[in-house]
Amino acid sequence: MSAASYVPLDLGVPLTCGNWDCNCAFNDKRSCCCVAKDLDRLVDRTYASLQELSEGIHELTVDIEEFTGERKVxxxxxxxxxxxxxxxxxxxxxxxxxxxxxxxxxxxxxxxxxxxxxxxxxxxxxxxxxxxxxxxxxxxxxxxxxxxxxxxxxxxxxxxxxxxxxxxxxxxxxxxxxxxxxxxxxxxxxxxxxxxxxxxxxxxxxxxxx
The missing domain is CATH 2.60.120.40 (Jelly Rolls)
Incomplete structure (x- = not known):
């Protein structure tokens, strides 16, 4: 298991996160909660892409309805x-x-x-x-x-x-x-x-x- 996902408190091993931005809340817990900046950016880009795709599908649907008239003539x-x-x-x-x-x-x-x-x-x-x-x-x-x-x-x-x-x-x-x-x-x-x-x-x- 990588240091970014789990670090025992009693080993005294320094936390090596690389590109990970780790905010560890140890207290009595023998674990580390890490949130990756890269993962955040990926989630944001994915959300933006899905939003653009949704808008594109809506525009295409409007165009098709306008083109055919949704027209059942x-x-x-x-x-x-x-x-x-x-x-x-x-x-x-x-x-x-x-x-x-x-x-x-x-x-x-x-x-x-x-x-x-x-x-x-x-x-x-x-x-x-x-x-x-x-x-x-x-x-x-x-x-x-x-x-x-x-x-x-x-x-x-x-x-x-x-x-x-x-x-x-x-x-x-x-x-x-x-x-x-x-x-x-x-x-x-x-x-x-x-x-x-x-x-x-x-x-x-x-x-x-x-």
Whole structure:
């Protein structure tokens, strides 16, 4: 056992501590309590390093949450009113006002549009359903998915053979923060529904932009 850890009182051997700073409280105890300066410095450095590491992990977590938004971005909305929507003299966004999911709050039912909360790759789907009722009535609609006013995808019908029909489109879009995506009905056309919530618009963030 080293002198730094234990020294019998009755040997009269001088205490050799080297780099150790020993403050011996002998009294009736046959021992020496030693605290190393190097060990103190090591403890201080270790504590400082752990504190820096903890702060770094926290900053990284904040960055990741900001980058991904901790953003679970997804929405689904339906047009739930019965009757016909249109025709109009101009193109009009379809009012999907019945919202069943809106994580990230990207969809605005007042505008009928989704605004990207961050850069990234997004997936969008819409279904256009129409039921004109009477057999032989003209089914006449064109529904278009729009990105910042530009047509991305469309479905349409113009016939008298079907009294009701539906079509779905799904696309992937690379969006920048603030880009708007919505679905519109082309002017002069109409969609007719019977309140089954079959006209839908949905989307979600696949992964954030790099």
């Amino acid at each position: 997804a929405f689904t909305a339906q047009w739930s009113k019965s009757g016909c929507f249109g025709p109009f003299t101009s193109n009009v966004p379809i009012p999907y006002s019945d919202i069943s999911l809106n994580q990230g709050h990207g969809y605005n039912k007042a505008l009928g549009a989704f605004t990207a909360p961050s850069d990234g790759l997004y997936s969008f789907s819409f279904t256009a359903y129409s039921d004109v009722g009477a057999e032989g009535a003209r089914m006449y609609h064109q529904v278009r998915l729009m990105k910042n006013g530009e047509v991305v995808a469309a479905v349409w019908e113009d016939n008298r053979e079907d009294s009701r029909d539906s079509a779905t489109q799904t696309v992937l879009l690379q969006l920048q923060h603030g880009c708007q995506v919505y679905v519109e009905l082309l002017s002069g056309r109409q969609l007719c529904s019977d309140n089954q919530k079959l006209n839908t618009f949905s989307g979600y963030l696949v992964y954030p932009g790099l």
